[in-house]
Amino acid sequence: GQQVQQSPASLVLQEGENAELQCNFSTSLNSMQWFYQRPGGSLVSLFYNPSGTKQSGRLTSTTVIKERRSSLHISSSQTTDSGTYLCAMDDNNRIFFGDGTQLVVKP
């Protein structure tokens, strides 16, 4: 089965709304990373967050190892936030990516 499950698969927001993206993993975690990918673009690392909470501007990542989940919160969304958000986990042996959340923010 898939090691990393991301939800929702897609999300449409009005500009200004908040978003909560989830990543659940089925094996023990060594590290967790969140990426942003523009349509047709390369990946940009948003957070390297093996545990706890990290914030950068309007983005907050929270990883709870015991519950095997990580979340990415986007506050006051903007149209430029549109794109794909991917999480990746590493169990110290292998690296697994989720299928991503496709986010569209409408003006």
Place this chain on the structure above:
Amino acid sequence: GGIITQTPKFLIGQEGQKLTLKCQQNFNHDTMYWYRQDSGKGLRLIYYSITENDLQKGDLSEGYDASREKKSSFSLTVTSAQKNEMAVFLCASSIARDTQYFGPGTRLLVL
């Protein structure tokens, strides 16, 4: 800061053809990775390398070869391109297994 470059940007091949993708990084990172991304899907690891001349298979290594000739470069070969294959190949590098930095990708189309 550093940069990862991937060449070529676009690659159109024919069924059965052997195709080579190249990746260079100037971060001086030890570990480099090759991933394949299919439309609407996450990334799947093909090969990675923890140092020069090292190769480790990922989940998707069948049908591919890789070569880490020097610390700064990591190449990937599609040994026999499959007809109608279309994917993006992404190269990344990191210090150990820390934060990964990605290149812009090579888009493959097989006719």
